[in-house]
Amino acid sequence: MAANAFESAAPPGAITHPPSSNEYLVDRGFRLLAVFGASLIILLVGYILWKIGGLALPAIYNYHLGFLTSTNWNVADQKFGILPEIWGTLYSSLLALLIGGFFGLTVAIFLTQDFLPLRVALVFRTIIDMLAAIPSVVFGLWGIFVVIPAIRPIANWLNETLSWIPFFGSSLSGPGLLPAALVLAIMILPTVAAISQDALHLVPYRTKEAAYGMGTTRWEAILKVMLPTAAGGIASAMVLGFGRALGETMALAMLIGNSNQISLSLFAPAQTLASLLASHFPEAGQVEVQALMYAALVLLAITLVVNMMGTAILTLAQRRISGRS
Amino acid sequence: MRIRGTIIAIPLALIAALSPISVIAQEVKLIGSGASFPFPIYSAWFKDFSKQNKGVTVDYQAKGSGAGIQDFTNKTVDFAASDAAMTDEEIAKVADGVVLLPATAGEIVLAYNLPGNPKELKLPRDVYPDIFLGKVTKWNDPRIGAANPSLKLPDLPITVVRRSDASGTTFVFTKHLSAISEAFAKEIGSGTTVQWPKSDKMVAAPKNDGVTATIKQTPGAIGYIEYGYAKLTKADFALLQNKAGQFVLADTKSGEATLATATLDSRLRGWIEDPAGADAYPIATFTWQLYYKKQDPKKAEWLRKLVDYCVTTGQKLSDSMGYIPLPANVIEKIKTASAQIQ
Numbered sequence: 001m002a003a004n005a006f007e008s009a010a011p012p013g014a015i016t017h018p019p020s021s022n023e024y025l026v027d028r029g030f031r032l033l034a035v036f037g038a039s040l041i042i043l044l045v046g047y048i049l050w051k052i053g054g055l056a057l058p059a060i061y062n063y064h065l066g067f068l069t070s071t072n073w074n075v076a077d078q079k080f081g082i083l084p085e086i087w088g089t090l091y092s093s094l095l096a097l098l099i100g101g102f103f104g105l106t107v108a109i110f111l112t113q114d115f116l117p118l119r120v121a122l123v124f125r126t127i128i129d130m131l132a133a134i135p136s137v138v139f140g141l142w143g144i145f146v147v148i149p150a151i152r153p154i155a156n157w158l159n160e161t162l163s164w165i166p167f168f169g170s171s172l173s174g175p176g177l178l179p180a181a182l183v184l185a186i187m188i189l190p191t192v193a194a195i196s197q198d199a200l201h202l203v204p205y206r207t208k209e210a211a212y213g214m215g216t217t218r219w220e221a222i223l224k225v226m227l228p229t230a231a232g233g234i235a236s237a238m239v240l241g242f243g244r245a246l247g248e249t250m251a252l253a254m255l256i257g258n259s260n261q262i263s264l265s266l267f268a269p270a271q272t273l274a275s276l277l278a279s280h281f282p283e284a285g286q287v288e289v290q291a292l293m294y295a296a297l298v299l300l301a302i303t304l305v306v307n308m309m310g311t312a313i314l315t316l317a318q319r320r321i322s323g324r325s
Numbered sequence: 326m327r328i329r330g331t332i333i334a335i336p337l338a339l340i341a342a343l344s345p346i347s348v349i350a351q352e353v354k355l356i357g358s359g360a361s362f363p364f365p366i367y368s369a370w371f372k373d374f375s376k377q378n379k380g381v382t383v384d385y386q387a388k389g390s391g392a393g394i395q396d397f398t399n400k401t402v403d404f405a406a407s408d409a410a411m412t413d414e415e416i417a418k419v420a421d422g423v424v425l426l427p428a429t430a431g432e433i434v435l436a437y438n439l440p441g442n443p444k445e446l447k448l449p450r451d452v453y454p455d456i457f458l459g460k461v462t463k464w465n466d467p468r469i470g471a472a473n474p475s476l477k478l479p480d481l482p483i484t485v486v487r488r489s490d491a492s493g494t495t496f497v498f499t500k501h502l503s504a505i506s507e508a509f510a511k512e513i514g515s516g517t518t519v520q521w522p523k524s525d526k527m528v529a530a531p532k533n534d535g536v537t538a539t540i541k542q543t544p545g546a547i548g549y550i551e552y553g554y555a556k557l558t559k560a561d562f563a564l565l566q567n568k569a570g571q572f573v574l575a576d577t578k579s580g581e582a583t584l585a586t587a588t589l590d591s592r593l594r595g596w597i598e599d600p601a602g603a604d605a606y607p608i609a610t611f612t613w614q615l616y617y618k619k620q621d622p623k624k625a626e627w628l629r630k631l632v633d634y635c636v637t638t639g640q641k642l643s644d645s646m647g648y649i650p651l652p653a654n655v656i657e658k659i660k661t662a663s664a665q666i667q
Contacts, residue, residue, distance in 0.1 A: 074520040075491070144542050170525040173484035174543030258529035259491035268525040275489075276428070277533050281515060283389040283491030 004303060005208075020217055049300070056293035060081030073260055073276070078292035082298060087262045088270035089302065092181050092252065093245035095102025095266075100245075101238050108234075111193075112200040113222055125197070132190035140254030143183040148255075151182070155267050172267035175257035183251050188241035195240060199233020232317035239310025246303055249274040273299040273325055340640070341347040352380040353627050358392020359386075359635060361405035361532070362493050362551055363429055363612045366646045367406065370639045373453055374631060383500075390493045391517065397615050401599040405632075408493025410594045422618030424665045425592050427611040428635055430584055430649040432552040432575040433498050434562035434608075436540050439464065440479055442561060445574075447472045450566040450607070450626030456483055456547060458513070459522040460667050464545060472572075479545075486539045489529035491517040497596075497610040498549045504598035505568075505607075553647025565596035569603040579606035580649035587611070588656065593662060609649065616666045625667050 019027070048222075059067070063080060070081020111121045148284060155172035162168045203226055211221040227234070236243065257269020258279060273295055280292055364387035371383035388396070390407040397405035398418050416423045420521075435453060438445060449472045455461045461468060463479045488495050495516045503510035513519050521527055529541040533554045540546045540560065549562075552575045555562050573579045576625065582604040589595040597609055609633040614635070616628055636656045643650040651659070 072520060073518075075518045076514055076520075078518045144538055148542060172483065173482060173526060173528070173545060174539055175528045175530065176485075253489065253531055258531075259523070259525075261523040261525075261529055263525065267526065269528040279529075280491065280518070281490040283391040285391060297500065 005179035051120040059290035059294040061253045089272040096184035098171035108196035136250040142253040143255040166264040178266040180256040192241040195237035199230040202305045357385045357404040361387035424616040428614045436560040437547040446563045454509045481545040484546040556647045583609040
């Protein structure tokens with residue numbers, strides 16, 4: 001730190017002083033720490049991928065892509081396939097996103113568009129955030145003891161009267177896709193609501209004032225001005241919510257019925273990748289562990305693709321709004 | 326009312342799981358892992374044993390039979406436990422030699438949930454395998470009705486609840502079904518996990534408590550669980566028809582009658598796939614503890630004492646916890662065999 005150009009340039013008796021060597025050191029140290037922290041995360045993700053990939057390699061050799069299209073999970077014959085799990089994961093998450101996304105967005109509009117006094121809105125927001133703190137297993141138990149008995153009569157009525165619609169093709173006996181998706185929707189609601197609120201808050205107040213100035217009603221201002229302006233943030237809220245739904249494990253393992261089948265019916269039991277991993281790992285033998293690792297890799301890939309799609313949507317939406325191309 | 330059993334079971338299991346840690350002054354620490362089905366009684370035994378013998382701690386982790394055998398082969402434990410004993414190939418992998426000792430026994434019951442809670446449902450031996458094959462799908466099926474003329478069975482679909490995780494319970498249950506039904510043996514077979522028929526009325530839940538909770542919450546459900554869990558949660562379970570044609574309710578007496586029919590091989594392994602006695606309950610099984618033949622002499626001494634405790638004092642706990650006490654002739658064999666632990 002000997003040759004400091006600021007040092008020599010400083011006039012005598014100045015109040016300000018150039019950064020001391022100590023300050024330089026702290027500065028560099030902090031920078032190093034930040035770079036270290038950031039690269040550690042990348043390394044960690046890489047390590048996880050490498051490790052899981054390594055363990056899954058024998059299964060990838062043995063089962064190739066047939067693993068993705070086969071519907072059996074038979075330990076005795078060592079035949080493994082995860083098509084029902086992929087289907088169940090995407091189907092349940094999509095349903096949850098439809099329900100949770102709709103309600104999350106509605107809540108966000110309600111809390112940010114001057115429907116409530118600020119303080120009351122804050123209380124509401126805190127309560128919704130608290131939903132995120134409830135452990136998964138509690139949601140699962142709540143699903144078993146509350147949701148399933150509550151929707152069973154409706155589901156079975158739908159099945160009896162409208163069974164020609166494939167979505168209502170079977171009766172709901174207990175665990176199944178719909179209760180799982182409903183609970184999942186509640187679990188992703190705080191994520192969707194919080195990020196959508198932030199997105200709506202970010203829209204300058206003047207934008208709305210301008211809309212009112214042009215004679216719009218409140219609903220026109222919200223639906224035609226606010227929502228499109230915040231679309232990028234809302235889209236990313238949906239993607240994050242979807243990502244959360246994809247990886248959710250415990251509540252689903254308790255509610256979805258863990259049945260290795262593909263069915264369009266909302267009331268039929270299904271299976272998800274995360275739930276398959278959770279229920280089969282503890283007692284899996286060597287070959288099954290390899291197959292499970294392959295399944296874990298597929299889950300990782302699905303999450304990655306979803307996130308990349310989300311980012312792409314986000315950038316597109318932002319470009320459209322900001323008018324740049 | 327409905328959930329009370331499971332709710333009680335959780336703190337009990339927690340207390341049992343945490344208690345070995347509270348014994349601090351240890352000189353000898355015995356670590357075991359494996360089967361979860363005997364965990365409630367094992368934890369009670371090991372806690373009591375540690376209390377009676379100051380300076381000895383027995384630590385048991387219920388990871389599952391498969392994991393127990395793996396730990397045992399990798400020598401990360403002092404003993405292990407398995408519902409499926411060990412196969413000859415598995416034994417050959419352990420250089421220090423293996424001593425297999427039956428520790429306790431249990432029954433598997435078919436718990437059901439029907440509107441109006443009818444008691445003493447009888448299931449003939451040609452019917453209940455077909456329920457688990459998805460061939461008998463309604464509770465008012467004439468084949469069930471014929472065996473239960475006094476019960477009014479509803480026009481309700483049968484929802485079969487099975488285990489979603491690999492389990493010794495599934496192993497024993499499917500082995501029994503395969504023994505009494507050719508169709509089941511051909512279509513499903515036996516194992517700790519099997520490929521069940523694909524059906525909307527066949528759902529799976531994790532662990533014994535998950536299956537019990539799902540049955541209790543699902544009208545028209547039937548599923549296989551440990552007798553101990555059924556007793557704890559006061560679930561209704563069916564009388565099953567045994568080989569002699571009798572309908573038998575699972576309890577300690579019928580379980581003892583089943584164990585009396587068992588023949589154990591030289592390694593004290595033996596499966597009771599379809600017991601012959603008139604009072605015998607059809608589905609019961611031993612569960613085993615696995616010990617090394619060779620180890621540190623001091624540890625060996627304590628392990629022998631532990632075995633001795635399990636087969637004498639320990640057996641008295643069986644009845645109250647929903648397990649079956651071992652028959653006297655088996656206990657004699659265990660006492661002789663435990664001398665091999667050196």
